[in-house]
Amino acid sequence: MDRVVGLSKTTKGHDAIWVIMDRYTKSTHFFPIRITYNLYQFARLYVQEIVKLHGVSKVIISDRDSRFTSKFWRSIQKALGTNLAFSIIFILKLMGNQREPYRLLKTCLEPVCSISMDFVANTCHL
Known part of the structure; x- marks a missing residue:
């Protein structure tokens, strides 16, 4: 991906x-473009x-800096109408339910874990 600039303007600008x-x-x-895109x-x-x-490409190779590439990927997501969420914890924080993952972890670990769940609860602030 690259741009060729410094050309004369076409009738379409x-x-x-x-x-x-x-x-x-x-x-x-x-693709004909305007330098102001x-x-x-x-x-x-x-x-x-x-x-x-x-x-959708899995890899984009560009001689632009990584900030451009990162912003370009976000713009592609926006153009596709995709909302990019990074993890379930991120989503839960947005929803105001920050302790739920720890409760889920406690529920899963309790039957198989030999350490005291009180310790886990105090450590994770449950």
């Missing part, structure tokens, strides 16, 4: 080309043109 290479299909795609516009174009042909 495009002044750059976005180049996306897919090493698995050995295909290259060229934001990440969401790139992500929408990516979803509309690349994902519809090849599906």
Whole structure:
């Protein structure tokens, strides 16, 4: 993934080309873009043109820094309408139920664990 910039403006206002290479299909795609495109516009174009042909990529190789790549992935998730949640504990915190995972852990460990569950309860603040 790269951009070719410094081109003359077209009649539609495009002044750059976005180049996306897919090493698995050995295909290259060229998209006329404006240098002022934001990440969401790139992500929408990516979803509309690349994902519809090849599906969602597992790996994106870019010579841009890791912050760009991370923000680009988040923009793709937004363009796909996907809400990215990192873990069940993250979800429970959002829902205000922070102690539930510890209660679940206590319920699972009690029958098989030889340590005192009072110790676990005090340590985990149950």
